[in-house]
Amino acid sequence: MSNLSDWQCRQCGETSSDDFDACWNCGHDRDGKPPAQGFDSAKAANQGIRPDAITPRQINCLRCRTSMQLVGIKRFHEGSNLAPFLMGDLGELFIHRENYEVHACPGCGKLEFFLVEPPSRDETPAFVPDAER
Numbered sequence: 001m002s003n004l005s006d007w008q009c010r011q012c013g014e015t016s017s018d019d020f021d022a023c024w025n026c027g028h029d030r031d032g033k034p035p036a037q038g039f040d041s042a043k044a045a046n047q048g049i050r051p052d053a054i055t056p057r058q059i060n061c062l063r064c065r066t067s068m069q070l071v072g073i074k075r076f077h078e079g080s081n082l083a084p085f086l087m088g089d090l091g092e093l094f095i096h097r098e099n100y101e102v103h104a105c106p107g108c109g110k111l112e113f114f115l116v117e118p119p120s121r122d123e124t125p126a127f128v129p130d131a132e133r
Contacts, residue, residue, distance in 0.1 A: 006018060007030055009023035009025065009026060009028055010028065010031075010032040011023065011026050011028040011032060011034075012025050012026040012028070014026070017072075017073070017075075019074070019075040022035065056069070056070035056103075057070070057101070057103065057114065059103065059112070061105035061107060061108060061110055062110070063105070063108050063110050064105065064107045064108045064110075066105050066106060066107035066108070068103040068104060068105050068110075068112065069103065069104055069105075069106060070101060070102070070103055071102040071103065071104045071111075072101075072102055073099055073100070073101060073102070073116060074099070074100050074102050074113075075097055075098070075099050075100075076097070076098055076100065077097045077098075078097075078098075098115070099115075099116040099117070100113040100114060100115060100116065101113065101114040101115075101116055
C-alpha cells in the first residue's frame, strides 16, 4: 500500500484509495460485500484514477523554484454532506465530485492542484478573468 489511508480489497487484493468505498477493480466494498448488479470494472477503473497511472508534471515551485513532486490524487466534492447522510445512495446523485492532482514543494511546502482531466475546449471555463471578457 502506498499511503497509510489506502485499504486492500478482501476479494481481489487490489489497493484502493481511502476516497473510495468500493474496490475499483472488482466492486466489492471495504467489508467484502459483493458489488451492485451491473457493476462494470472498466467503467470503475476510469472513474477511480490511480496515482501510479499519471505521469508527474515537471513544474517548479512559483515561490522558491524547487522542483515540485506529485503527492497523489485527491477527490473533492461540492455541496453538503447532509444530502448523502439523509438520503443514502440517492443523495450521492446531488454531489459533484472532481479529481485533482496534488503537487507539493519539498522546499517551502506550497501545494498546487491540477485537474486530472482538463475541460474540453468546447466547455466554458468557470472563471474568466476581466481582461478576457
